[in-house]
Amino acid sequence: MGDRTFGRSTVDLTDRDADANQRIRTAAVLLFARQGYAATSIRDLARTVNMTNAGIYHHVSSKEALLADLMRVAQQGLIDATERMLHDAEGPADRLALLISSLTAVHALSPMTTRVMDGELRSLTPGSAARDEIIALRDAYEDYWRDALARGAETGAFRVADQKLTRLALMSMCTGTSEWYRPDGASTLEQVCAEFVTIGLAAVRAPARAEATLDLSLLPDFPWEPPDARNDPRPDEARR
Structure with missing residues (x-):
């Protein structure tokens, strides 16, 4: 089996200077996988990445689109x-x-x-x-x-x-x-x-x-x- 070191998101989810799209997607996968999509709100995502709800919607049109x-x-x-x-x-x-x-x-x-x-x-x-x-x-x-x-x-x-x-x-x-x-x-x-x-x-x-x-x-x-x-x-x- 060939060698490979798989990349993992190393970004600080609460770091406002880090790439916002990367932070949002990492947080979404984390929350959707742990507690389920239905139980995850935009507010949960915003809190996890230290953004406002409006800040999330600046990068994604909706939770379902994400x-x-x-x-x-x-x-x-x-x-x-x-x-x-x-x-x-x-x-x-x-x-x-x-x-x-x-x-x-x-x-x-x-x-x-x-x-x-x-x-x-x-x-x-x-x-x-x-x-x-x-x-x-x-x-x-x-x-x-x-x-x-x-x-x-x-x-x-x-x-x-x-x-x-x-x-x-x-x-x-x-x-x-x-x-x-x-x-x-x-x-x-x-x-x-x-x-x-x-x-x-x-x-x-x-x-x-x-x-x-x-x-x-x-x-x-x-x-x-x-x-x-x-x-x-x-x-x-x-x-x-």
Whole structure:
């Protein structure tokens, strides 16, 4: 797995001289991930970044527009990164292994951003252009998984009774790392990715293979990810 030091927002959220857009987005991800979009007000954001409500509205048109923008950039970043990673991948097993390891790594490295991306679609207004756009981006990403499983089944590389259920199960396994992975835990990220690849290939009845090489430099990097995100478990959450 390639080396990469992921950037984290190091800006002081209350520093009025720091970039306001960066502070607002970092605070939004922090609050949306911790307490939920619905429970977060513009006043909460303003208080967190030491601004007035009017100051927030100078940079964002609405709370929902801010959420939609965060989700849009995150989803598009995931799509672009996946396209880069799969460019030279040969065979459905290689492609599935890269999909598993990359989705796992993105959620482990940017847990708060991915919690918002995965969990707050419900907060966008039904029928709105923003919600339709995010759904289209999500579907475009999931098409990589659909394609990998379909190719594997068609060529006989995979034996899958229900491709949709298999896809949902594997993706849920990967995205779950945003909730429990800790960099100081018992397993390294490389070990988690390798084990998940083994589990995923076993689920499609594919032969065991060497660990897929994941180049971390190809993954999306979200500069607003709060610096304490991976080391701030809920008080009652046991380290795994």
